[in-house]
Amino acid sequence: MALLISNPPDASALMEASRSFGNYDLAAALADLIDNSITAGATKVSIDCSYDGDVSFIRIADDGQGMSEDELKNAMRPASKNPLEDRSPDDLGRFGLGLKTASFSQARNLTVISKKDGKVFAANWDLDSISDWTMLCYSDEEANAHFIENPIFETVTEVIWRKLDRVTEDGAMSSEDFNRLLISSADQLSLIFHRYMEKQTSLTKKSIMLYLNGIKLEPHDPFKRNHPATQQLDTETLSVTGSKVVITPYILPHFSKLPPNEYERLAGEEGYVRNQGFYVYRNRRLIIHGTWFKLFRHGELSKLARVMVDIPNTLDAQWRITVDKSDAQIPTTLKRRLRDLTEKISNQSSRVYRQRGSKIHRTDVSPVWNRTVTKGRIQFTVNTDNRGISNFVETLSSSQKSHFTDILRIIASGFPVEAIHTDFSENPNNIVQAETEPEEIVRLVKELSEGLKQSGLSKEEVFDVIKTTAPFSDYIEIITAALNESGNK
Ligand SMILES: Nc1ncnc2c1ncn2[C@@H]1O[C@H](COP(=O)(O)OP(=O)(O)OP(=O)(O)O)[C@@H](O)[C@H]1O
Ligand SMILES: [Mg+2]
Incomplete structure (x- = not known):
């Protein structure tokens, strides 16, 4: 007859093995703890590191909602939540493991201290004395004594790593290398959390401030979304x-x-x-x-x-x-x-x-071609508001103007839509803009600036027009150099 027997893991062996769960480097381990802080509603997270032999530590403090005694005891348990459980849409956790696996991937000793409803509780795991799953716990004043001073804000929850064997390569790392590691980890955190650190556009979302050794980190947007040429x-x-x-x-x-x-x-x-x-x-x-x-x-x-x-x-x-x-x-x-x-x-x-970064749908540049969409139909027409064109039109008599407008209409009606479509679907990379020699651009721009000046614009205004008029806007470095040379700017 089959017997059901309880066969729990050996605490010390399992926790040693858990140090290699995942592929954490320092930044990834810190990020896992910042996830917890963000999920707990924190708006400030401060990471402080001290590398000084046996008293080295890394402390992650937040101003989130904190944990009660029961919540903290549960949080310290490996696999504290079932990964199959539904999580709230903002929850950055999944496995009930991160606090423990991230910490032990870097250090042998983990302390968590947290305040809630006027009470303080602290718990500590040490991989050197973990047999039988026993954990040291402290409450009230004893727990309070574990907080490390945080000059930036009042801490609610603190995670402290000591015995930093993995971070410091068993103490063999030099202080310079430790500092370099911190700088590169800070760069990674600025990227991982950039959307939380940026100014929020939605009223329901709060932005997070991250500090490393007292210095506020700036978000690193890998898309450079606020640049006009993106x-x-x-x-x-x-x-x-x-x-x-x-x-x-x-x-x-x-x-x-x-x-x-x-x-x-x-x-x-x-x-x-x-x-x-x-x-x-x-x-x-x-x-x-x-x-x-x-x-x-x-x-x-x-x-x-x-x-x-x-x-x-x-x-x-x-x-x-x-x-x-x-x-x-x-x-x-x-x-x-x-x-x-x-x-x-x-x-x-x-x-x-x-194409040297010319932008297809730029709103800040007056294009040569207008793309209009009417009832789903897309048409291209020559943009007569482009100053390169309108400036010339101004020099014409009224009969010449209407003749020229007719010609522009003929050009637009001959826009080779089908040929572009076929070439684009067959050889998209081979379609390139007709190139204009830099000397030609400079000659054209000089003509344009003369015309603009005659119409009463100042030098600065002329330059503003050139900057925002295609195709000149794509050659602005060459134009600036040429205008400076001729004393026109
Ligand atoms: N800074 C904190 N503030 C408040 N509660 C926390 C904090 N850190 C952890 N907790 C609590 O401890 C629990 C366990 O954290 P842990 O990181 O181990 O797992 P998780 O976040 O649930 O999932 P994952 O393994 O995916 O990170 C969390 O679910 C949360 O309830
Ligand atoms: Mg977590």
Whole structure:
């Protein structure tokens, strides 16, 4: 007859093994704890690190809602929640493990102290004395004594790591290397949580302030969304088992549009080619970035394409979110759609790359061609408001004006829609803008500025017009240099 016997794991062996669950580096481990703080409603999280032999520590403090004694005891238990449980839409957790696995991936000793309803409670796990699952607990004054002073805000919950064997490579790491590690971890956190750190546009969302050793971190937006030369392409919403996945492609500005330091920062340590691809956010928290999920190659021409993918926590199983929240896999049902989309986006990226960053739908530049949509029909006409054209029209007599307008209509009616369509579907990368020699541009711009000056505009106003008029807006460095030389600017 079969017998049911209880066969629990050996505490010490399991906890030692759990140190290798997931693929945490310092930044990923800190991010797992910041997830908990954000889920607990914190608006400030402060990370403080001290590297000083046996008394080294890393402390993560937040001003969230805190935990009661029972909640804290439960939080300290490995597998404190079932991953199958429904989570609230804003919850950044899933497995009931992160607090423990993230902490022990870096340190051997974990203390958590928290306040709630006027009471303080603290608990401590030490991997060197964990046999039999016994945990040290403190309440009231004894618990209070465990808080480390936080000059930035009043702490509600504090997580403290001591015995930092993994972080410091058993103390072999130099102070300089430790500082370098902190700086690179801070960079990663600014990227992982940038959407929480940015100013929020929705009234229901609060922004989070992250501090490292007293210094406030600034968000790092990998799409450079506030730059006028960044292109945002159409958003697509796809449905996976009833939940929405929102895909927003961006094409980064061409390097000629950015100061070198901003260009370098946007490139990241691994450069543009490696960092192109999907950026998957789970509840606005970055999980994985710079991958095309093997749908597409990391090419030189697509290096300016980055695609924001927003997934809700209801799809954790389908995206195979890992315990350390640093990996995901694309559900099979989405593969085909994303492959099509990826090709389209990459074509757009290669055009920006080749055309020196000229923007297709720029609103701040007066184009040569107008694209109008009427009842779903798209038409292209020559934009007679473009100052390069209107300035010339002004010099004509009224009969010449109407003749010229007729000619522009003929040009628009001969716009080669079909040829463009065929070429674009067959060889999208081979269609390029007709090139204009820089000398020709300079000659044209000088003519335009003369005309503008005669119509009463100041030098500054003339330059403003040139900056916002296509095609001159794409050659602004060359034009500035030429105008400076001739004393025209
Ligand atoms: N800073 C905090 N403030 C308030 N509650 C917290 C905090 N950190 C952890 N908790 C509580 O402890 C629980 C366990 O945290 P833990 O990180 O181990 O698992 P999880 O967040 O539920 O899931 P995951 O393993 O995916 O991170 C959380 O569900 C939360 O209730
Ligand atoms: Mg967690």
